[in-house]
Amino acid sequence: MRPSDWAYPYDSSGLLQWFDPRTRIISAVVLTLTALIIEKPQLLLALMISATVLIVLSGLSIRQLLYRMSAIIIFFVLLLIFLPMTAPDFTMRSLQYTTALIPEALRIGLKASTVMLFAIGLVGTIEPVSLGHAMTHLRMPEKLVQMYLFTIRYFDIFRREMQLLHTAMLARGFRPSLRICAIRSYGQLIGMLIIRSLDRSERVLFAMKCRGYHGKFYLFHHFHFHRRDAVFMTLVMCAVTGIIILEMKP
Amino acid sequence: MNVLTVHDLYFHYRHSNPVFQGLSFELKDNERVGLTGSNGSGKSTLFQILMGFRKPDRGTINWYGSEITTESMFAEVRRKVGLLFQQPDDQLFCATVGDEVAFGPFNLGLSRSEVLHIVEETLASLNLQGYADRITYHLSEGEKRLVSLAAVLAMKPDVLLLDEPTNGLDERSKELITQHLAQLPQMMLIASHDQSFLEKLTNRRIDLNHRT
Numbered sequence: 001m002r003p004s005d006w007a008y009p010y011d012s013s014g015l016l017q018w019f020d021p022r023t024r025i026i027s028a029v030v031l032t033l034t035a036l037i038i039e040k041p042q043l044l045l046a047l048m049i050s051a052t053v054l055i056v057l058s059g060l061s062i063r064q065l066l067y068r069m070s071a072i073i074i075f076f077v078l079l080l081i082f083l084p085m086t087a088p089d090f091t092m093r094s095l096q097y098t099t100a101l102i103p104e105a106l107r108i109g110l111k112a113s114t115v116m117l118f119a120i121g122l123v124g125t126i127e128p129v130s131l132g133h134a135m136t137h138l139r140m141p142e143k144l145v146q147m148y149l150f151t152i153r154y155f156d157i158f159r160r161e162m163q164l165l166h167t168a169m170l171a172r173g174f175r176p177s178l179r180i181c182a183i184r185s186y187g188q189l190i191g192m193l194i195i196r197s198l199d200r201s202e203r204v205l206f207a208m209k210c211r212g213y214h215g216k217f218y219l220f221h222h223f224h225f226h227r228r229d230a231v232f233m234t235l236v237m238c239a240v241t242g243i244i245i246l247e248m249k250p
Numbered sequence: 251m252n253v254l255t256v257h258d259l260y261f262h263y264r265h266s267n268p269v270f271q272g273l274s275f276e277l278k279d280n281e282r283v284g285l286t287g288s289n290g291s292g293k294s295t296l297f298q299i300l301m302g303f304r305k306p307d308r309g310t311i312n313w314y315g316s317e318i319t320t321e322s323m324f325a326e327v328r329r330k331v332g333l334l335f336q337q338p339d340d341q342l343f344c345a346t347v348g349d350e351v352a353f354g355p356f357n358l359g360l361s362r363s364e365v366l367h368i369v370e371e372t373l374a375s376l377n378l379q380g381y382a383d384r385i386t387y388h389l390s391e392g393e394k395r396l397v398s399l400a401a402v403l404a405m406k407p408d409v410l411l412l413d414e415p416t417n418g419l420d421e422r423s424k425e426l427i428t429q430h431l432a433q434l435p436q437m438m439l440i441a442s443h444d445q446s447f448l449e450k451l452t453n454r455r456i457d458l459n460h461r462t
Contacts, residue, residue, distance in 0.1 A: 129345040129385060149345050156387050157339055203340040206303045210333050211405060212325070212357030220352040220369070220382075 014059020014125060021126045021134035023229040027236045028122035034240045035114045038247050041103075044110050047243065051117035058121045068124065072116045076109040083108075128152050136219055146217055154200075161196060165189050251315065252276045253409060253437060254300070259309035261292070261299060269295050273309070275456050277409070277439055284448035285441040287458030293441035294336055296458070297411050301333055329358065332407035332436075336414045338394035347373075347389075347397050348382035354405035372404045376430055392423030399430065412440045416447050 016024065035047050055065060066073075083105040126134065132149045136142065166189065174185060254277040262268040269292040277283055285293055298304045300311060302324025310317050313327045335341040344350040351372055355365045373381055376396050389397060395415065402410065415431065416424045424447070431438070431451055442448050448455065 132345065150343065153343060153345055153387065200340060203335065203337070204343050206298065206301070206333075207335055207341040207343060208353075209303070209325070210301060210328050211354035211401065212329060213353075214325075214357065216357075218352065218356035218365075220346070220348040220356075220365075 015057040019232055020223050020225055020229045021130045023232055024122040028118050030240055031118045032115050040247055043243050043247055048114045051114050054121040055117055058125045068120050072113050079105045162193055251279050255312040257310045260307040282438040282452045284452035284455045291458040294413055297333055297413050330407055331409045332402035333411045334398055334402050338398045341398045342386045347384045350401050351404045368404050372400045376400050392419055409437045414442055416444050
């Protein structure tokens with residue numbers, strides 16, 4: 001993996017790439033909220049299945065999916081172990097495992113993974129720069145978006161700079177350890193990075209002023225809302241309405 | 251007429267030796283001047299002073315016949331004078347090439363359609379057609395340099411200040427950027443160590459080692 005590949009981790013052949021990023025963000029938000037308010041396990045399962053279908057449509061490989069889901073899987077395992085321990089009749093001495101709270105743990109795990117799957121499938125596969133632009137078009141705070149876009153732009157450069165400095169240390173016989181002198185060297189590395197970053201930010205500001213910057217960012221990119229986006233949105237809304245009606249039924 | 255007159259310039263960074271002690275020179279109309287000097291002789295610093303990013307200890311800077319002192323006057327100067335930075339990564343702060351080239355024209359207050367036209371035209375003039383949607387950090391060093399130049403040229407400046415434009419480029423990219431620069435109509439002040447490059451592009455040299 002090239003250092004900058006984190007920004008382009010998937011091929012864009014997935015069917016979901018056909019849809020406008022804004023459509024995907026809004027759908028993700030609506031579906032996530034629905035998953036959060038639903039309590040009936042059958043409906044949750046239905047939502048989870050639709051999330052899985054979206055993941056298949058997004059063109060993400062199983063390996064990438066597992067990598068992204070790893071945090072949630074670990075969370076789920078820990079939940080299964082520890083939640084039953086919070087039952088009132090559980091005692092450390094007997095270590096008697098009560099099954100009373102297992103369905104509760106399963107429900108929480110199901111909710112969390114459904115939300116995660118929606119986020120990964122719909123938002124996680126948007127190219128990061130497009131995501132920034134889509135956020136502006138959705139009237140997100142301009143400063144937030146700008147910070148996000150700067151992060152994308154300079155993350156790689158700082159990482160490269162840090163690797164260079166680290167290699168330079170290793171080249172001169174530095175051995176990573178927890179001894180005081182090694183920790184001091186790491187301190188110097190971080191200090192150097194901060195100084196370089198400050199210098200660079202000054203030069204970037206100069207570059208912006210050179211081109212007439214006066215506090216506003218303009219967007220070159222414009223998205224187009226197609227018929228297929230409208231269809232997708234309608235589908236999502238119908239599904240969500242249906243699920244909520246079923247949830248309200250006693 | 252002199253486009254730029256620098257008179258009796260003094261400058262030093264905090265806690266270090268003076269960079270300029272009484273530097274004076276001028277850039278006449280339609281002139282292309284090379285700026286030479288050893289490492290640390292202040293070529294980049296001079297460009298930053300000329301654009302108003304650093305304040306000299308003493309001395310005056312005249313652009314287009316009037317002395318420039320305040321930030322708002324320098325902001326006007328920056329509309330007419332384009333600075334190409336030594337490090338393209340410092341200059342290219344937008345995520346895509348299109349955003350990058352459009353940034354200047356948008357700030358000049360042009361309309362969207364005008365900006366789109368300028369972006370297309372500028373990229374085409376540097377043989378960068380189809381680059382508008384490319385991601386800046388995926389470009390090669392040579393491409394980054396050309397995109398930086400496109401971003402500067404999109405503001406249609408009268409004067410170009412070029413800080414080591416061939417630094418760190420391979421022979422082919424160097425050749426390419428030399429060709430593009432040679433075709434441009436602008437007046438230029440070019441800082442470089444590359445003597446043959448300066449010979450091709452400039453009609454006069456200023457050596458900072460001997461002037462200060």
